[in-house]
Amino acid sequence: MSEPPTKKRTRRPAAPGKTADGPADSPLSSSRAAEERATASPPAVAGDLGPADPALDSERLRLCMEAARLGTWEWLLPEGRIRWSDNIASLLGGVPGGPGDTYEAFLQRVLAEDRSRFAQQVAAALETPSAFNAEFRVYVPEGAPRWMRARARVFAEQGRAVRMLGVLQDISLEKKAEEESRRATDFQEQLLGIVSHDIRSPLGAIISWARIMAAGGPPPEEQQRTFRRITSAALRIERLTRLLLDFARAQLGGGIILEPRRADMHELLQQVSHQFRVAYADRSLVCEKEGEDTAGMWDPDRLAQVVSNxxxxxxxYSPPDTPVRLAARARKEHVVLEVHNQGKPVPPELMPQLFEPFRSGPQASRTAKTSYGLGLYIVREIVRAHGGTIEVRSDIEEGTTFTVSLPRLPPVAAELMRRPAPVGPGSKKG
Incomplete structure (x- = not known):
């Protein structure tokens, strides 16, 4: 006989106090289960860094602030106190005493030229109240002032500012990059001006006079004058090209290359002045010497360039009826070169930029001509390469005097003398 069919078991709803499969959890077991569920680790998810760690978050924030050269601050206006993050003192270059805990104390850290503008911006932000954003410089114990950017948000109660939260960021590198970019742009513009005018003009004159010479030449009485014009224009191009090459080398970090050997400053003055007497036959050039020994280990070609410029x-920049005086003065460890001329003094506002490249001529206000200032810039670089100094004095009574002081044995020459002599192919080592 066959088995009777199995009856289906129907799952009844659980009675109160019971589960479908047995007795319901007790209140204690339910509480324990809830606690276990709350403390259990969540299922792993790709990219999950795990539970938050306040210590790690704090370290991440510190690294971000350090990389961005950033600090934070909070100004509690009713108390008149400012609370700074721990790294603010290092941002300010280790200022003794830190930035101070009052606004007035910090304001003294701001560079005098920027202080008034900065204070006005702060006052305007507090009066509105509104967001605050300012750039300014601060004093540091050593080195140049640092550029800072302050960003802040003002919180107010009943229309009155009560708190300012902000950040302070060192943007000195950013400002330096901006300045270098600006100088590069200025250089490109000035270079285009030089090529299009200062080189193109004399080059065009040379071409025109050469065509005249090729077509049979000017009358005999004009030939010498034409030759002088061609020579003068060619020398102008050659000199400007040399200045540009020296300038480019100095700007690219190569510096002025020297080949020091024994040279006498007084003899150099006589040689250069003789060349100028040919071109300036109507001018009086006076060479003076003070002391017996005016010699040193220098690059005579570079020093001739200094004297010429x-x-x-x-x-x-001197009246045609006045003399120009050159002097070589012997000192114990140095030799001094002086070049003096009469005439109107250098304007005081031009003094700070007198030796900077691509500036107006030192006395451009007295003449229609202007100069790019490359000559005096190269003079300064050559003098510095010799380990020397250059100064200028200028007033209405005494005129203008450039004074160059050179050590008899510049560092570059001393270094060459310390190097061992090269060993020839046939030499034997001892």
Whole structure:
């Protein structure tokens, strides 16, 4: 006989106090289960860093602030106190005493030239009240002032500012990059001006006079004058090209290359002045010597360039009926070169930029001509390469005097003398 069919078991709803499969959990077991569920680790998810760690979050924030050269601050206006993050003192270059805990104390850290503008911006933000954003410089114990950017938000109660939260960021590197970019742009513009005018103009004159010479030449009485014009224009191009090459080398970090050997400053002055007497036959050039020994280990070609640039400058900016004086003065460890001319003094506002490249001529207000200032810039670089100094004095009574002081044995020459002599192919080592 066959088995009787199995009856289906129907699952009844659980009675109160019971589960479908047995007795319901007790209140204690339910509480324990809830606690276990709350403390249990969540299922792993790709990219999940796990539970938050306040210590790690604090370290991440510190690293971000350090990388961004950033600090934070909070100004509690009713109390008149400012609370700074721990790294603010290092941002300010380790200022003794830190930035101070009052606004007035911090304001003294702001550079005097920027202080009034900065204070006005702060006052305007508090009066509105509104967001605050300012850039300014601060004093540091050593080195140049640092550029800072302050960003803040003002919180108010009943229309009155009660708190300011903000950040302070060192943007000195950003400002330096902006300045370098600006100088590069200025250089490109000035270079285009030089090529299009200062080189193109004399080059065009040379071409025109060469065509005249090729077509049979000018009348005999004009030939010498034409030759002088061609020579003068060619020398102008050659000189400007040399200045540009020296400038580019100095700007790219290569510096001025020297080949020091024994040279006498007084003899150098006589040689350069003789060349100028040919071109400036109507001018009086006086060479003086003080002391017996005016020699040193220098690069005579570079020093001739120094003398030429200073002498040309003196002739250009002095009355034609006045002499230009050159002097070589012997000192114990140094030799001094002086170039003096009469005439109107250098305007005081031009003094700070006198040796900077691509500036107006040192006395451009007295003449229709202007100069890019490359001559005096190269003079300064050559003098510095010799380990020397250059100064200028200028007033209405005494005129203008450029003074160059050179050590008899510059560091570059001393370094060459310390190097061992090269061993020849046939030499034997001892």
């Amino acid at each position: 200073l002498l040309e400058n003196a002739l250009k």
